[in-house]
Amino acid sequence: MNLSVEIIAFYAFAGLVVLSAIVILFTRNVLYAAFSLLLTFLGISAVYVLAGADFLAVMQILVYVGGVLVLLVFGVMLTNQVAGKSVRTQHHNQFWGLLIGGALFFLLAQAIWFIDMSSLVWLQTAKTVQASTVSTLGIQLMSDFILPFELTAVLLLVALIGAAYVAQRQL
Structure with missing residues (x-):
């Protein structure tokens, strides 16, 4: 088997993702x-x-x-000392997390194992190397998809104004 640097890096990062997700599941410290x-x-x-x-x-x-993560870390650090005790989680959902995660892993592994890669036309016709997707996406967003892009921006602005109004009213 020919191991390239990309394959080794993929397995290293995939292992990092799996191990850190397991730490999230089993740690009691938020x-x-x-x-x-x-x-x-x-x-x-x-x-x-x-x-x-x-x-x-x-x-x-x-x-x-x-x-998202910076907001979560700030929230945890600002509320870390509640009544002189550090915030800890309960393990009441650990069983269900393991059960659902194991079932999803089994289903995905089975789907990958039994898939026929030669029948996937889009995989065979795909370009193998592309320089960068950022410039292509930027041009597409500012030309062909300008209306959905601007509508999304207006929707996010309205949500931000609404959140500020609700937060102000409660004070």
Whole structure:
């Protein structure tokens, strides 16, 4: 079997994602779970880079690591000391998490094992190497998809104004 650097890197990052997800499931400290989630997000971003989806990799880092995870870590750190005790989680969902995760893993592994790769026409006609998807996506967003892009921006602005109004009214 010919092992290339890309295959070794893929398995390394996939292992990192799986191990950090297991740490999230088994840790009782919420701050440790948040930092393990950081490793999971970064590992998924690295897998996107290896798959040639550099735009998705950057968006993964910007949106999830830069936005969601930082908000989660700030929330945990600001509320870490409740009545003098550190915030800990209960293990009441650990059984169901293992059961559902194991079932999903079994179904995905079985689907991958029994798939006939030669019958997938889109896989055989796909380009093997593409320089960058960012410029192509930028041109498409600003030319062919300008109306949905602008409508999404207006919808997000309305949601932000609504959230600020609701937060102001409660004070």
